[in-house]
Amino acid sequence: MHPLAWWAWALGLAVATTRTTNPVVVGLVLAAVVLVVVARREDVPWARAFRGYLVLGLWIVVLRVLFYVVVGIKTPGLVLIDVPRVSLPAWAVGVELLGPVTLTGLLTAVYGGLRLATLVVCFGAANALANPRRALRSLPASLHQLGTAVVIAVSVTPQLVASAGAVRRAQQLRGSEPRGLALLRRTAVPVLTDALDRSLALAASMDSRGYARALPGRSDRRVGALLLGSLLAAALGTYGLLDGTAPAWLGVPVLLVGLTAAAVGSTLAGRQVRRTRYRPDRWALKETVVAASGLATAAILVLVSVGDPSALGTGAVDAWPQVPPVALVCALVAAVPAVVGLQPLGRAAGSSA
């Protein structure tokens, strides 16, 4: 499966999540995401991290509720727990510490947390289903060097963790049980030197394997000019867009010009690098279906919410939320990738080719 197909799908579901405050709709989307990941993930290191994203989502909900209880604005309504309000000095005006916890407030906090958690889980799903390194391989040639740098930066973190573990175990062999700053110093020195050694070894290996080989005599001045121009246009365009008094042409049109300049510059820069791709991921029907399922979910919810802003709302917060029929359709569409392109049992179901 092409990594970008999974990203398009996850992005679509993330957009869909932002269009609704109805916890049932959000919950259905979340369920679809989890179902697809469980059905389609392979036994690879990056897929094993999905559980971490789920835990993170749970934490987000818990933290959101805690924040509501401690500093949230206490809306009136059915009081669940009457926590006394702590009066703050005059300079902290506007901040409320504790106060009565109401059903409405609590539910709003839970629903808000659930939405945020679903966004995070969507991101985690894309990471679990699409190998992040393979996704970077789909970058245009001019960004190849940058992509490689990102890949290496990404792989440093687990290495640091492993190395810190080894050093800590070794230090214990010396019989020292330092705490606080002493521990940090004793671990940091060997871990950082080890990380530095590894990066140098990797850089040497990449250098002697032809990384960043440029074609002689092909440097192009136009690339620099175009990229500089596009940066300027981006700055001006953003200014025009945000400043209400600026003339209209300074907004979107300038931004578009900048975008075009950047695309042309990137293409020209890509020509200076002679580099090919081994077995590039192909975009076939199943990729289209996966991407379409995510984008369709987003499109349906956007259209419905634009047509009738209250259709996907919660209604009265403390009432049991309604289940609009369109939400069920969305959940089904979002879950389609769980069965798309599945190979018959017995053949290598894990192969991504």
Add this chain to the structure above:
Amino acid sequence: MIRFDRVSVTYAGDAVPALREATFHVPEGELCLVVGPTGSGKSTLLRAACGLVPHFSGGLLEGRVLVDGRDTRDHAPRDLADVVGVVVQDPATGFVTDTVEEELAYVMEQLGLSSAVMRKRVEEVMDLLGLAALRDRPLADLSGGEQQRVAIGSVLTSHPRVLVLDEPTSALDPSAAEDVLAALSRLVSDLGMTVLLAEHRLERVVQYADRVLLVGPDGTVVSGPPAQVLATSQVAPPIVELGRLAGWDPVALSVRDARRKVVPLRERLAEVAGRGAHGAVPAPTGSAPTAPHLAASGGTLLTARGLHVRYGRTRAVRGVDLDVRAGEVTAVMGRNGAGKSSLLWALQGSGPRTAGRVALPLADGADPAALRPSAVRRHVALVPQNPADLLYLESVAAECSAGDQQAGAAPGTTRGLLEGLTGDVAPAAHPRDLSEGQRLALVLAIQLAARPAVLVLDEPTRGLDYAAKAHLAHALRAHAAAGGAVLLSSHDVEFVAESASRVVVLAEGEVVADGTAAEILVASPTFAPQVAKILHPLEILTVAEVRAALTA
């Protein structure tokens, strides 16, 4: 193919050159072995041959290095990628991608080869090195030998004319090392590739070499045929030492040659052995425990019963029973991944243990895992595979005084132990600047300062030259002779033959053989040292034993 013309390399800040006036030529299709003591400039020579010196390392390079007619002065390493393939010592640090197949294709992507060519070459290299079964496997999940073969494959796909390898077998068990070397000699003989190879364990590679470059401690280089250069060299494998002792000219380099020449010597040795009533050939067994404090425990310093270690679904150690007795140097041997490290760490108490019991009879049968780290090391001290992990201060002197303090020993204890192990070390030197042997000695001294009875070493011989290994073997035997015990894991059969009195062989986490070094090593086809192979069926393991028998 590779031509060095009066090449000197001086690194920034160094007073003396690492390589001095090196002039030699390696013709196409030769396997050229680079030998020399640690820190002699072997790596510098290898890195100069692929342009990493001076383009990557900095420093001053005088003279000219030509590789396939290209001057490394004008060509950065990346511009030599289609001519020279470089394999570094620890292959895992050089991997750029995730899976075997992508790693093999990486260099071709950089060179901009067409898709069709890439597909074809990846398949060819997989067949050549036997990697086809590993195609989709994540690189991190491979064993050491597999990683090394992938690392070699990943540079072969660019069809280089020259292959440069820095200690390709240092982390491998004997049979995995055989696989890698067999693949290399096939490349030389079938494809006419030129190979430049640095290696400390000459006994593994010398038989394949067409030429030897001997790098001296002062950075000078001598080039010549293996038999000629090694006959007088300071670093020499046991087979050459035996040849010198027996006065062979030229010295034999392969076990096969040596067995043809050895017949008279073997007859003499057999005669000596038969004449001596109690076996005139002295076995290197430790002296019997004599220290009075050992009487209570019957000489046992550490016992383990039913030891299991499990990581997730992997069962690293399965039901090992082991007694470590005073006066013994015990070597734990076995394949990569046989559970040696897990066993040692579990015995010491700081590694994970799923089931089983470990007890220290001298500490009232206490379990090392239940003691505090500072208390454990007074009974069992461990030197890990990467000794540098224990060091964190800026100078040898600071490490020594911190070691005294942590061990509760008199000031100067660690320093004294260090001098006994390795001679004089500059107190102001940074531990990272020491040679591998000196760094190991420093860590050993720090651990010995707490006067532990049992000393555990995990793969201590990586990167050590023959002299450093001899020092280490001597120190370990001395520790055992003084009433202590040593437990070490090693792939290095020659070192085990020289240092150990008892050998335990692990396979799949279980003990499959346990006995005296002579019994186990002589009988095993993979673990037999060179001298034992040559003198088979005599139970003689080292040149020192031969010498002792002849002078007896």
